[in-house]
Amino acid sequence: MYIIKKNPEDFIVKERSIVQPKDEGNYSYFILKKKDWTTIGALEKIAGFLRIPLKSFGFAGTKDKAAVTEQVISIRVGYEKKLEKFRHKGIRLEFIGRSDEPVSLGDLEGNEFQITVRDADNIPNKLDRFINYFGEQRFSSSNAEIGRAMIKDDFRKAAQLADEPAVRAYLKDHPKNYAGALKQLPKKILMMYVHSYQSFIWNRTVKEFLEGKKPEEIRETKNFSIPLVGFGTDYQSNRIEAIIKDILKKENVTERDFIIRKMPELSSEGGEREVFADVKDMKIEKKGVMTYKISFFLPKGCYATELIRQMFE
Numbered sequence: 001m002y003i004i005k006k007n008p009e010d011f012i013v014k015e016r017s018i019v020q021p022k023d024e025g026n027y028s029y030f031i032l033k034k035k036d037w038t039t040i041g042a043l044e045k046i047a048g049f050l051r052i053p054l055k056s057f058g059f060a061g062t063k064d065k066a067a068v069t070e071q072v073i074s075i076r077v078g079y080e081k082k083l084e085k086f087r088h089k090g091i092r093l094e095f096i097g098r099s100d101e102p103v104s105l106g107d108l109e110g111n112e113f114q115i116t117v118r119d120a121d122n123i124p125n126k127l128d129r130f131i132n133y134f135g136e137q138r139f140s141s142s143n144a145e146i147g148r149a150m151i152k153d154d155f156r157k158a159a160q161l162a163d164e165p166a167v168r169a170y171l172k173d174h175p176k177n178y179a180g181a182l183k184q185l186p187k188k189i190l191m192m193y194v195h196s197y198q199s200f201i202w203n204r205t206v207k208e209f210l211e212g213k214k215p216e217e218i219r220e221t222k223n224f225s226i227p228l229v230g231f232g233t234d235y236q237s238n239r240i241e242a243i244i245k246d247i248l249k250k251e252n253v254t255e256r257d258f259i260i261r262k263m264p265e266l267s268s269e270g271g272e273r274e275v276f277a278d279v280k281d282m283k284i285e286k287k288g289v290m291t292y293k294i295s296f297f298l299p300k301g302c303y304a305t306e307l308i309r310q311m312f313e
Helices: 039-050 136-151 157-163 165-173 180-181 187-210 215-220 239-253 304-309
Strands: 011-017 027-035 068-075 091-099 108-117 129-133 227-228 270-276 276-278 280-288 291-299
Touching: 027 039, 039 068, 108 304, 129 304, 136 157, 136 187, 157 165, 157 180, 157 270, 165 180, 187 227, 187 239, 227 239, 276 291, 291 304
Parallel strands: 011 068
Antiparallel strands: 011 108, 027 068, 027 091, 108 291, 129 276, 227 270, 280 291
């Protein structure tokens, strides 16, 4: 057993971005520094201050709430002066330049982590790779359940579960237009819900595939990819296909359900994800009784909470 995130300062995340700001461009770039805020929650506060829609912002990915994090965000030019006056507890903005394009999902190399682990009842294993499960952050606030509702055309359930201010405000004026209410959220967020459900299926697939294998067998397994299910999934392994088909049957879902006819822009062809991920620049420092400070770099899409869990297994 162990404790992480006892304090936000115990979980520090710095995004390693691939964007390159310059002096001119149609979009302003800022570093969003936040503490005890979700990325969306922080952006909602900034959007309220500027009186603009949440979908006006670009970002490469969401960061943990119970943490101190830094990431690059973008917004159309014209707000730099006003944002100099923005003040809110736990949220800071630092202007870093401009660009011709907004920040988009995936515009990062990965993240640098510095994590304090407390009350650890065993010594952490130093790993150079780990099983690339999606972590708890991916599924927070019913994300996977919302995604499943969306691909099953149950937009009422999806809107009720999302329970975002923009969704509630729209439903006051359009009580039964649940698809329209969801469209008040940025496309990035709606896609995140769909991807979260795909991630849920992927995690279950990997768990079933590795079930029964000894730790040394897993360590010696050559890296390979497993599908993130979508309408275009092409199975390369009979065993993986059988596992996924069984999971989909239990979920009452098919690959074709990922064609979302009422919101075609959210339809997902699917993709692949490697089962193992590499860890770089790992350092482990003992900071006191049963306490460790662990720093490392992970590629984009990898979850530090999963790495820590596997280090202490």
